[in-house]
Amino acid sequence: MQQEFKTSIDQALHNANLTGALGKFSEAYKVNRAKAYEGVDFEALRGRIAERKGYAAAHLKELAAQFQKNAEARGAKVFSTSDPAQVREYILQVARENGVQSIVKSKSMATEEIHLNSFLEKEGIEVNETDLGEWIIQLAGQTPSHMVMPAIHMTKEEVADLFSKEVEERLTSDIPRLVKVARQEMRPKFLRADMGISGGNIAVAETGSIVLVTNEGNARLVTSLPKIHIAVIGIEKLVEKFSDIAPILKALPRSATAQLLTSYVTIISGQTPNSDGSLKNLHIILMDNKRSEMAADPMFKEAMQCIRCASCLNVCPIFRLVGGHVFGKVYTGGIGTILTAWYDELKSSEEIQGLCIQCGACKDVCPGKIDIPGLIMEIRRRLVKEQGLPLLHKSIYSLVNNRRVFHGMLRAASLASKPFAKGTKFIRHLPMFLADLTDGRSLPAIAAKPFRDVFKTIRQPAGLPEKAVFYAGCLIDFAYPEMGEALVKILNKAGIEVVFPEGQTCCGAPARYSGAYEVAASNAVDNIKALLADQADYVISACPTCTVALDHEFITTFESLGERKWLPQARELAAKTIDFSTLVKKLVDEGRLTLKEGQQLGSITYHDSCHLKRTMHADQAPRQLLQKTGYELTEMFECDVCCGMGGSYSLKLPEISAPILQRKLTNIKNTGAPVVAMDCPGCVMQIRGGMDQDGAPVKVRHTVEILAEQIED
Template identity: 75%
Template sequence: MKKEFKASINRALNDANLTGALGKFSEAYKVNRAKAYDGMDFEALRSTVAEAKSKAACHLDEVADVFKANAEALGAKVFRTRDPQEVKRYILQLAKDKGVRSVVKSKSMATEEIHLNRALLDEGISVAETDLGEWIIQLAGQTPSHMVMPAIHMTKEEVAEIFSKEVDERLSTDIPRLVKVARNELRPKFLAADMGISGGNIAVAETGSIVLVTNEGNARLVTSLPRIHVALIGVEKLVEKFESVAPILDALPRSATAQLLTSYVSIITGPTPNDDGSEKELHIILMDNRRTEMAQDPKFKQALQCIRCGSCLNVCPIFRLVGGHVFGSIYTGGIGTILTAWFDELKKSEDIQGLCIQCGNCKEVCPGKLDIPEMIMEIRRRLVLEKGQPLLQKAIFGVVNNRRLFHGMLRAASVAAKPFSSAGFIRHLPLFLADLTDGRSLPAIAEKPFRDIFPEIVQPQAKEKAVFYAGCLIDFAYPETGVALVKLLNKAGIEVVFPEEQTCCGAPALYNGAYEVAAQNAVDNIQALLQQEAQYVVSACPTCTVALAHEFGKTLESLGQTEWMEKAQELAAKTVDLSTLVKRLTDEGRLSFEEGEGLSKITYHDSCHLKRTLKVSEEPRELLQKAGYQLEEMFECDMCCGMGGSYSMKLPEISAPILKRKLQNIKETGAPVVAMDCPGCVMQIRGGFDQQEGGVKVKHTAELLAERLKG
């Protein structure tokens, strides 16, 4: 990553006002959003929204033509262009022809996208943003940090300072007073403006209508007071039928600000009369700027289902730490990364795509059903295809793909790390590696990996077999988790098989865009894991489980390696995470646990891949309680711990505060033990508590259950 980009991250992280404001909002948002959707079927609603948006995206040209015909039949003038420069030329020529000297604006990220304000100012035309947040940003000389709340990063003290300079009066931080100042300053601008420029939340082809959603009412003034109204709308805002408006209006305020509804919904269908009786000019510009191209791309077409609610930003653990400006000057957050790669250029996303930790929070709450993490992974892939892998990364993956070399190096590392390790941890590393132990200790490589322990485990012969896929961490850092897994399955009458040919699951390569490396990992593991007949392939690592059950097939298919698809599907059908399998075996009466009173109070941390991709969250909780543990839920139990695989090594400055927050939430439960199903999370959280000397034990669920087996 570039030095300037790293510097921008550090500036954001060290801005207490920024992180404080975003942190409080994020906490409140999750609670309030849940209340806003209470009693509604969110999955059904977002399926309806996604279907309506996707249907229009599949036929953008036809839908745009219908919209143009219907809007023009009502008296509007519709201009459609693929070139953002033509948009600016159209508006500037219109302003020149009509003698426009002043413009008021509302609700338009599209104007930010093409830097319209600068073009107008260069022609001597005054421009006033009228959304309160946008006006604050304009006075501050900044760009929006959020799609819906552009000034969310600013405190009331900062706003008071900006307003004081604008009105040449010392203002307090009294919010009603500041709002009154804004109203008094903006009102004359509305009355004097020759042209109003707005965006549009929805454009309805069936009726030629544009729909505007606001909380302040300023959009109504922008669209009604000036004699000319220009609506600049990206073609992705198009829907075919008017019936699609209601579901979007149900989802938009609830997802954007956790409101049941917004204060103003304006539906503009054709021009309206001016005060003097003349007809207002209504110009609707449908801007493309690669949106049609995006609609034709099978990987990115889904991005056009976005309704610009910003919910992906509101739940992102990275956004709430660094804010929007680190992502760039226009669109922010995960969706902003994707839009930047398309509307600007791929290389502009080179640094910001690395901010995504792949936790999946955004995917879970998106009312348009966008898989933002998947699209960001595709950006990484295309960057690798365009620029190649970084040399260090290429060397690392070259080692990982050589199973014997990789395992040999891990064994050697166990010896080499001894001078830096103590009590199973590496607490300090020298020189340029020091950042890796800043905020957490690292696990020492086990003296005896699981693959060496496994042949010594005495197992009962059984007809039912499970192939155990250990993954790198359980194999070489936490072999005790593997031993616990074998104990659990043996007790249920299942013999465990451990193919030594298994190797890295490919997740590190996949999440860094090196799909060819990940595909080779997939092939190697398919061959290893399917060489014996078994009913199950079981893993105690959710990331590895996701790779085996979901990613192998997709990766191979994306590279055209269809000869392995059948085997990949066979492997996926057999793959199961440990908690799901143990819960099934317990329900069948094949496993039981000792009953006991007064056992340790524990809390549980949901691993991102387990909860959001594998949809497993209740199973481990039920098992732990059946085993006699008292479960105390922590605050934000399903928020990322900051591990993210190699993320914690690439961006330790972001990973560390996420971890710190997680450790605090665990400690506040008062539980002496925290359970989890992911060895990566164990590594992160156990290492954090070691450096804090916090006294909380960190255990994999498998170990806690194995300790309580009956008999």
């Protein structure tokens, strides 16, 4: 990662105004969005949007032709091009032919994408943004930091300073006064403008109509007052039928700003009369700029379902910290990473794709049903394919793939880490260039005896009717063997013999999440051989990241690489794989496992690990089990927001991981609960290490440890 990029991250993290504004908005957004969607079947709604937008993406050429035919029948002039330069030249030509000196614009990401303003200004044409946020950043000489709220990163005091310079009057930060000043400044610009330029939220092939969705009313003035109107619309905005507008209009305001509806929905179907009775000179530019290439890509065609609501930004824990000027280019956040890789070039996303922590929050709220984290993973894969792995990564993965050497080094690390642990279970300080790794959290000391050694000493009852293969993962095996012991105890009580194959190794998640799919596939093969060697009823894991690897990612990795040989075995493994809490809940419900009940164990809070909740949708089972044992569950604020661990993310970007962790620690402590439970050893590592350095008297425990203490003998 280039130093310039790291510097931009550091500057954003130390900008209290930025993090404060984004933090407050994201908190309010989640609550308000939930209210806005009350009574709405969101899954059905986004399924409809995905289906209609997916259909349009598969029929772009014919829909563009149909749109052009119907729009021109209503008097519009339609120009289609894949070249951004041709878009700029077309607009300039129309301006010159009509003696245009002044242009007013409503908000348009498509014109931001092609840098239209600076181009026209160099040609001597006055260009005025009229959306309040766009006008603010135009005055500031900046680019949008958010696709819907372009100036969200700025405080009212900063805006007051900008307006003061513009009107040459010292203004206070009184918001109604600032809005009044903006209105007064804009009105003359609307009235003298020779041309209006807009974007478009939807383009309907059936009628040749364009749809604009706004809150300020400026778009109506832009499209009605000047005698010339040019709409610049990306072809991903095309839909087949007029009825396709309805689901998009239902989701867009709810997802974008948590409103039930926007203030203005403008549908323009052909030329409209000017004030002097003449018909408006209407030009519609359908811009491709690699969109048709994206639509033809078997994986990335899904991104064409985006309705540009920016909900993925609103829930992203990384965007909340660094903002759009770091996490994006023209388009920002998770979807912005994907669009940048296509509309610009793959290499342009090289730095920003690394910001994604793969928590999956964006996927949950996307009204276009886009797997944004999955597509970012594919970007990483293609970058590795195109550029190769960095030398350091190659060295690490070659080590991890040699199980015996890797495990030998972990055993050696147990001895080497003793001087730093100083008799505790934590490493609180590391020397020199490693110091960042213990900034804000302690690390777990490597266990003196890994679980694979401990397991050999565990005596299990003979003749148990069922068998489960236990996949421990690296952390339980080498840092938290006590979690493995607790799992064996619980399953034995339910009549299940536990098998621990010595050949199991890293699940491949670190390699896969870095784009090294070939390495991940090698890990998958090793684990398939080990885990399917015994004929067992279950393959169980107490790490959601590992469970997802076994249940989903081995299959998708092989499919991505076109590797068919191991797919049947990967599917066999997936069919047997189950996470710890789901299996225990099943055993309790069947009466095969009895928990102590009728106790009053006090208050407990629960942290949702990202994979358990968002990929496996198994967040209720652990809560129900904890409550059944006698704990009073006190939900924390943002219980399902990432803790900042993200696997190797906390090692690659500790400066971002640390503030996410601090927010999580605060939310845990605010519940007043003396214990916080979770189902992920990675989250335990992150949160327990944070609590150790914080000094708060809160116990951080894996659910497996808690339940093992509450089994009836």
